[in-house]
Amino acid sequence: MxxxxxxxxxxxxxxxxxxxxxxxxxxxxxxxxxxxxxxxxxxxxxxxxxxxxxxxxxxxxxxxxxxxxxxxxxxxxxxxxxxxxxxxxxxxxxxxxxxxxxxxxxxxxxxxxxxxxxxxxxxxxxxxxxxxxxxxxxxxxxxxxxxxxxxxxxxxxxxxxxxMTIGDIVQQPLDIHDVGTTDERRARVRDLLERVGLSTDQLDRxxxxxxxxxxxxxxxxxxxxxxxxxxxxxxxxxxxxxxxxxxxxxxxxxxxxxxxxxxxxxxxxxxxxxxxxxxxxxxxxxxxxxxxxxxxxxxxxxxxxxxxxxxSVPRATTEERERDRETLAGDVPSPRDPPSGCRFRTRCPMVIPPEDLQIEQETFREIMTARERIENRDISLETVGGEQIEFEDGSVPSADVPAFVDLLHERLFDEPLPGRHREVVDEALAELADSDWEAAESTLRMEYESVCERENPGLGEGAHPVACHLYGEAGTGENAIDPDTWS
Amino acid sequence: MISDRLKSSLKREFDQSLMAKLGLSIALVIILVATFAPILATHHPGQTGHFDEEGSSYPPIGFDYQTHAWEDGDDGRERIPHTVQPTSEHVLGTNNLGQDVYSRMLFGARTSLLVGLIGTGLAAAFGVPFGLVAGYFGGRTDDSMMRVADIMLAFPSLVLAIALIGVFGRSVQYIPDPIVMAGFAEGMPEYAVLPGTVTLVVALVNWVWFARVARGEALAIRNEEYVKAARSLGASNWTVLRKHVLPNSLTPIIVLATIQVAAIILLESSLSYLGFSGTTLSWGYEISQGQDYLRTAWWISTIPGVAIVLAVISINLLGDWLRDALDPNIEGEGGV
CATH class of the missing domain: 3.40.50.300 (P-loop containing nucleotide triphosphate hydrolases)
Known part of the structure; x- marks a missing residue:
């Protein structure tokens, strides 16, 4: 600076x-x-x-x-x-x-x-x-x-x-640094206690x-x-x-x-x-x-x-009752293994989609969350098919793959994804039918990798710096949301 | 350092607990007896040759011998005790050397208490700073220091003690007895005997317990915010250890010290039973003296045995009382 x-x-x-x-x-x-x-x-x-x-x-x-x-x-x-x-x-x-x-x-x-x-x-x-x-x-x-x-x-x-008594506690710094005589220290302790609003006859408590x-x-x-x-x-x-x-x-x-x-x-x-x-x-x-x-x-x-x-701060107004508070989804990631790029991206509602992608932010957020779960191996594939689909040795019989993909899709997304995104995602989910996590990961990454996960934005300079890609070069792309429109 | 709260807690726990009263009374009796042994004793503890007219040891008051002939007509006749009341100048009888058992018990109490208290003091003096330093600094310091302690613990304490006595040899210190010196007790031994090697050895065997307890306390206390506060004030590690860590870890250490006195008395008795003590004026040694005569003169071993049991139990009861009174988390059992 x-x-x-x-x-x-x-x-x-x-x-x-x-x-x-x-x-x-x-x-x-x-x-x-x-x-x-x-x-x-x-x-x-x-x-x-x-x-x-x-x-x-x-x-x-x-x-x-x-x-x-x-x-x-x-x-x-x-x-x-x-x-x-x-x-x-x-x-x-x-x-x-x-x-x-x-x-x-x-x-x-x-x-x-x-x-x-x-x-x-x-x-x-x-x-x-x-x-x-x-x-x-x-x-x-x-x-x-x-x-x-x-x-x-x-x-x-x-x-x-x-x-230790209160007097000894307040006097301790003076003792450690050898400030003044004993009497001076005592007087200083009294001053200090009075200054913070305590009575000096409590010194020995x-x-x-x-x-x-x-x-x-x-x-x-x-x-x-x-x-x-x-x-x-x-x-x-x-x-x-x-x-x-x-x-x-x-x-x-x-x-x-x-x-x-x-x-x-x-x-x-x-x-x-x-x-x-x-x-x-x-x-x-x-x-x-x-x-x-x-x-x-x-x-x-x-x-x-x-x-x-x-x-997330509750406000003391009557409108508060009506307000739909947008709380953050998910937990704070572990500091043992922080997310790549921007650390907030796993919970961020404004992740920037790749330049050439046509996608709603909500859809993108859902795909990001699903990707996160796949990267963490946080889906139990055995239970997806329930009774109908057999899941043995980490894979599903090829005849059942489409049904498996549909069920998994249903589990990961509230609403079915629109158009092309459904195709890409289902392609990745089909790879999961063989427990091929890496392939599913890379399929999705190819299509959906965001600048937010590639680069840590870094805190800029000036009087009000902010560490977010929305305010950098990436934020000027047409896919980035104007941060001011979100509330 | 002893706050009013602590005093009232000690008193409340004492009033509620019969065991605490029992423990304290017995312990006080033992301490008084050990202190005034030369005045209370009836005979010089070392003086031999007190036998009855048949050349046998005197039995305690309330017991006498009965002559018993074996049924197969063997001419070997044996005298075994039965209960007839004689009057005797030997309250608890005499031992196989004709020494007055009562007087020996009194002087034996001195040995036990001296070794117990001094041994515990030495063990604490070494173990507590050791543990506090290990726990306070933590990390590598802690690891290496506590490995040393673990190695100490890996040896059976009696074997370790005997090995150490083997290394140091048996030495005995003579402490002038002020009561005899002042002329209050004519004809009593002028010196109290402290088996120095044994005292040192029991401390060397038992310091580990102090180190472990002190370390545990220091580990917890070093993360307290008042320790951080002291460090942010610029207090040196030495100051923090002395002013904050030590005072706040004293409670469990005091309880441990009480129980350790009992453990050390027991260890001293074992050592002197095995003949490693260096003094013959010891309860454990008395037990070993009488073990060949258990059938005919049972009192020679039994009476010192009872003394050891009473001492150890009473000190443990004191320890329980202190623990209950000092630890707010343990509800007292109430009156027994």
Whole structure:
């Protein structure tokens, strides 16, 4: 990203920031809207510092976990399997802003957060904090980094050591970094507890004597003890009651203004993201598919996955009853064996058909799903024919093949496919009558292979990049759907 | 470290459980007896030659000999005990060497407890850090460290102990007895005897159990978010181990230590029964002394046997009580 683009981006961030009040979008019952004074404060911070280099710059970060990788597995000749929790993620976080990281459970959000804080060692890529590579720091630099980058965890019940008093917990960072005298540390702990809204006479209590919201405040006080510049908030409210969520979010916003904090907010809750973030990055299966300013992304989502994600949020209006929510079909694929090309293509409602093919999107989607099942060997051929058709040694008697194909066709498709597509598909299904999976696969691939499965679209550049072929060259072909027409 | 919650849980479990009360009372008696052995003893434990007028060992109070002639008219006459009440200065009789059994039981309790407690302490001192390090660091470190532990476990403990004693030789430490030194007990031995090699060996045999339990706890605790939080604060591995992993893994280790005291007392008794102990003032050694006289002077073996059983059972009952009180997941059995 050139410095010009950064400036432009910062201006845009600031622009959306001072704009429409975002809180009305349903950030929870007790949420109060962000005051305009807050917004102004944000605007000045972002504008003043935005021209500089980003505070945190994540470049191609990778974190794979290896399965079957023990000594014994290796002796027995097992191949280690990579679980690609985070697979080439890049984004920048500018001073004073809040970047949201949103995605389904298991898409690698939390791993990204932990890896960029170097709580886990990455498999590849780099993270720069204030211009310095976090993974190449020597011990002294790491100590400084630990002071300036902190984390608030999701579960307020396991993030506090049950055998330490509240006072000890909040004082621990000061002890570790040897800040001030004992008396100064105690005074600082009192200040911090008061600042997050707890009473100082609870210093000697144990965590189990507090409620979830109070414990999360203790966790925040601990994270703030060393006066960090940057906080990773790893689902800080998802374990809390809705009313308490709003209190904690408001506290986090107030603290951001007071201490000039930069946040990375990890969440699967879109209303939380919309309430507190300046920019949002959407993650799917270890990759970022779209990054944009929060208003732009919510009002005009580009990536089909972002659209589906926003679509899935229930809205508090009476029209809601009538609305037919288009939820995503299928499950998230396994990160052990992610789909080729675009990772979302197995569930995408807007897969781009080949240039020369005449086909409705719905039909194409059905064929894609059937192809997916064939590639995964996910059809039990024995049961297709039922009682009538014999299925022995992996094949059907040649006389019964047409009947077998019809039954299989019926099973895979709700409606029979129109015209030529039926011919092509049935040709492939006939090959399945001999259990020739590879032949069926290649027959279908020849005809229906989409650009979405050949190439990973990659995240572009600019203020609102999106990783989708619909916005690249392939999206200009006549077969591609205009993404704006879909809802 | 001991919270109010823990105290109340210990008390509730204690009130509910007859077994806990029984275990604690017996254990307290044994501890008191072992501590004040020189005062409570009636005779010097090593003093031999206490025989009755016929040259036989004295039976315990409540028992006496009966002369029994074999029916085939053999002139070999044998004295076997029957129940007539004599008065005797030897409460539990005397053994084959004419030593006072009661006094030897008291001093034997010292040996058992010393070996049990010091041995457990040594085993824990080595096994707990070993297991915590293996579990906390995981991966290759864990694999290689626990293989060492598995190899230790593969040997039968008694065979391993005997082999180790063979390597180290038998040494005995003499610890000055403050009670005798202060002049409260005239004519009693001035030194308590600690079979040093045996203590070391039982620790070497049993540290593995501490290592395994500590490793399991550390494996679970290292994934807790408070450990991640501490690391994100910049805490070193040493700090995390000391401040978070150790305190949070103590509960099962304490329960294990209690039960290990009993196991080690048993192992020490086996070793001294087999004659590897280095001291003769031991319950296990007493059993071996009396085994040739079981038919005629049963008390020489039986009484130390009962002592071992009582000690082991009472300590195990204590262990059960601690486990029930410390583990919220196990419902106490209630009153028995």
């Amino acid at each position: 050139s410095s010009d683009e950064q400036r432009e981006h910062a201006a845009e961030t600031a622009g959306t920031e001072s704009g429409v009040d975002t809180a009305g979008s349903g950030a929870g019952a007790g949420t109060t809207s962000r005051s305009s004074a807050d917004s102004d404060a944000h605007t000045t911070t972002s504008a003043a510092t935005g021209a500089e280099a980003p505070l945190v710059s994540v470049q191609n970060l990778e974190k794979y976990f290896w399965e079957n990788d023990s000594l014994l597995d290796r002796l027995l000749g097992g191949e280690p399997v990579a679980v690609r929790a985070v697979d080439g993620v890049s984004f920048d976080i500018y001073e004073g802003e809040t970047l949201g990281l949103v995605g389904e459970s298991g898409c690698g959000k939390s791993t990204t957060g932990e890896t960029l804080l170097r709580l886990q060692e990455p498999t590849g890529g780099r993270v720069e904090f204030g211009g310095e590579n976090v993974y190449e720091m020597d011990n002294g630099a790491v100590t400084d980094f630990r002071q300036s980058a902190q984390v608030v965890f999701q579960d307020p019940f396991s993030s506090l050591d049950p055998r 144990y965590p189990h004597e507090f409620s979830g919201g109070q414990r999360q405040r203790i966790g925040i006080a601990r994270a703030l003890a060393l006066e960090p510049e940057f906080l990773v908030l790893d689902e800080p409210t998802s374990a809390l009651d809705v009313s308490v969520q709003a209190q904690v979010l408001n506290l986090l916003e107030d603290l951001q203004d007071e201490f000039d904090l930069t946040y990375l907010l990890i969440s699967h809750d879109l209303s939380v993201i919309r309430h507190i973030c300046d920019r949002v990055a959407v993650m799917y299966l270890g990759e970022i598919v779209e990054i944009g300013p929060v208003e732009e992304l919510f009002d005009d989502p580009k990536h089909p996955y972002t659209k589906a994600l926003l679509e």
